[in-house]
Amino acid sequence: MKEKLIEQSILLFEKQGFNAxxxxxxxxxxxxxxxxxxxxFTSKEQLLMEIHDDYITNLLxxxxxxxxxxxxxxKEKLIEIIRLLIIDIQDHGSSARVFFRELRHLSEGNVAAIKKVRREFLENVxxxxxxxxxxxxxxxxxxxDMVAFGVVGITNWSYNxxxxxxxxxxxxxxxxxxxMILHGILNE
Incomplete structure (x- = not known):
């Protein structure tokens, strides 16, 4: 039942937003x-935190x-990380959209915990x-560091x-x- 609550919440949060x-x-x-x-769950925020934590921990x-x-x-590792992030949209797109859009509804301590794992992911790239x-x-x-921000930025925006x-x-x-990342778009 817990998984069903999470799955349904993800769909509703994606469609209506957390507040609504x-x-x-x-x-x-x-x-x-x-x-x-x-x-x-003790609260709707605890549910949202679990959605966030499950999503980023699994991705990491x-x-x-x-x-x-x-x-x-x-090079092959970077390609596989890019593939991971894009293919993940097919398998976990709803969770990703909730992850990226609804972070602002978490308390300061929960945001800090999620951002720590996000930084670890970025640091690995x-x-x-x-x-x-x-x-x-x-x-x-x-x-x-700037290339890593670019890779993560390009791929993460695709969820939208x-x-x-x-x-x-x-x-x-x-x-x-x-x-595009490895070779650019110029035909030289």
């Missing part, structure tokens, strides 16, 4: 009582699996880029507009992004 969605809206969709909700775990693969070059620069895979004329069921597949968008 009441606990009553959530339980009504599942035909359960508010008591059921309060058995699993999958990123760490990519980074830990010693058989991959830094920066480390992959910097290691690629150090190993000569990437140009040494760029700053690893990309439709995985549209004309462009997630794999194709990931390929466009990593080609």
């Amino acid at each position: 969605t009441s606990i009553q809206d959530i339980v009504k969709k599942l035909n359960v009582t508010k008591g059921t909700f309060y058995y699993y 775990d999958r990123q760490l699996k990519i980074i830990s693969r010693s058989s991959l070059s830094q 920066k480390n992959v880029v910097q290691e690629g620069i150090n190993q000569g895979e990437f140009t040494n004329t760029l700053r690893g 507009w990309f439709n995985p069921d549209g004309d462009v597949t997630p794999e194709e968008l990931a390929r466009i992004y990593y080609q």
Whole structure:
């Protein structure tokens, strides 16, 4: 039941927003009582925090699996991280949209906890880029931290507009992004 409450909440938060969605809206969709909700969550914010924490922790775990693969070059790791973020839209797009849009509704302490994990994710991207620069895979004329912000910014913004069921597949968008990031758009 807890998972059903979370899933329904994600859909409602995505469609209506956190503030416009009441606990009553959530339980009504599942035909359960508010008591059921309060058995699993002390508040709507606790539910939102769990959605945020589950989302970013899962994404970070999958990123760490990519980074830990010693058989991959830094370029391949960066490509896989870009793929992870874009393909994730297909599998977890609703959660991602709630994650990015509803953070402002968390208390200061909860925001700090989520931002800490977000920074870790970004730091991992920066480390992959910097290691690629150090190993000569990437140009040494760029700053690893700024490239990491660019990669994460480009991919994260896709959650707002990309439709995985549209004309462009997630794999194709990931390929466009990593080609653009790694090679630019000039035809030289």
